[in-house]
Amino acid sequence: MNLSGKVALVTGSTSGIGLGIAQALAGAGADVILNGFGDASAALADVSRHGTRVGHHPADLGSVEQLEALFAYAEGEFGGVDILVNNAGIQHVAPVEAFPVERWDAIIALNLSAVFHCTRLALPGMRQRSWGRIVNIASVHGQVGSVGKAAYVAAKHGVVGLTKVVGLETATSNITCNAVCPGWVLTPLVQKQIDDRAANGIEPEQAQHALLAEKQPSLAFVTPQHLGELVLFLCSEAGSQVRGAAWNIDGGWLAQ
Numbered sequence: 271m272n273l274s275g276k277v278a279l280v281t282g283s284t285s286g287i288g289l290g291i292a293q294a295l296a297g298a299g300a301d302v303i304l305n306g307f308g309d310a311s312a313a314l315a316d317v318s319r320h321g322t323r324v325g326h327h328p329a330d331l332g333s334v335e336q337l338e339a340l341f342a343y344a345e346g347e348f349g350g351v352d353i354l355v356n357n358a359g360i361q362h363v364a365p366v367e368a369f370p371v372e373r374w375d376a377i378i379a380l381n382l383s384a385v386f387h388c389t390r391l392a393l394p395g396m397r398q399r400s401w402g403r404i405v406n407i408a409s410v411h412g413q414v415g416s417v418g419k420a421a422y423v424a425a426k427h428g429v430v431g432l433t434k435v436v437g438l439e440t441a442t443s444n445i446t447c448n449a450v451c452p453g454w455v456l457t458p459l460v461q462k463q464i465d466d467r468a469a470n471g472i473e474p475e476q477a478q479h480a481l482l483a484e485k486q487p488s489l490a491f492v493t494p495q496h497l498g499e500l501v502l503f504l505c506s507e508a509g510s511q512v513r514g515a516a517w518n519i520d521g522g523w524l525a526q
């Protein structure tokens with residue numbers, strides 16, 4: 271796998287899954303643009319050790335203006351985006367009738383609308399260079415529901431639908447668009463859900479086991495490294511006829 275000469279933008283890559291994917295892409299030789307909140311210095315150091323060029327832009331992707339600034343940075347500093355990994359995402363758990371409207375809007379803006387905006391901004395350059403890969407980190411929740419996750423499930427189903435349309439609109443080109451649907455991955459986003467369970471008086475290990483046992487038959491977490499390797503496959507020549515797919519990587523969650 272040799273991605274040297276390619277530029278990858280991984281949204282939400284200062285932690286968790288995005289960081290794992292950024293590392294895999296840099297390991298395969300791609301220059302990488304990181305994005306996400308918080309102190310990016312550790313992520314920058316981590317990804318830079320592969321020797322490719324690495325930058326960070328702190329755009330809040332809930333804002334179309336900031337998102338456009340991110341793409342202006344990618345164009346100006348890196349010459350455009352060849353590999354777009356739409357990964358940034360947030361979660362909020364509450365029943366529909368108590369779901370805070372502001373949380374609904376924020377989740378739809380980041381988990382769904384930002385995927386549309388990044389895609390529309392990346393595609394012209396990909397078409398010009400006659401090559402591109404778009405990988406949308408959706409979720410098992412792009413295919414099934416879970417109680418309390420109305421906004422997240424709606425957004426992720428939307429991402430799977432958008433992926434199909436972009437897969438079709440690029441079908442005769444060297445650009446592919448696919449979604450990846452992970453089950454539980456132990457990242458800050460999921461740790462918070464484990465901590466919420468543990469706050470009800472359960473031991474943390476028990477809370478973790480209960481979370482897995484409810485949905486994920488393998489009783490093991492998917493890792494950011496697994497996801498990085500899957501993204502590399504989708505970027506490879508062997509992956510070039512995978513188009514508009516929603517690829518499960520979920521310890522058996524969706525086989526039930």
Ligand code: NAD
Pocket residue numbers: 281282283284285286287288305306307308329330331332357358359360380407408409410451452453454455456457458459460
């Ligand atoms: P995480 O909380 O570890 O990381 C989220 C990243 O997004 C961070 O870098 C954060 O700074 C960034 N971010 C948050 N809000 C942002 C905003 N407004 N603009 C730009 N960046 C922002 O989460 P994660 O678990 O690594 O999740 C990454 C993706 O994977 C999400 O789309 C999530 O829905 C999806 N996913 C996660 C799991 C899981 O079990 N962890 C399972 C399936 C899908």
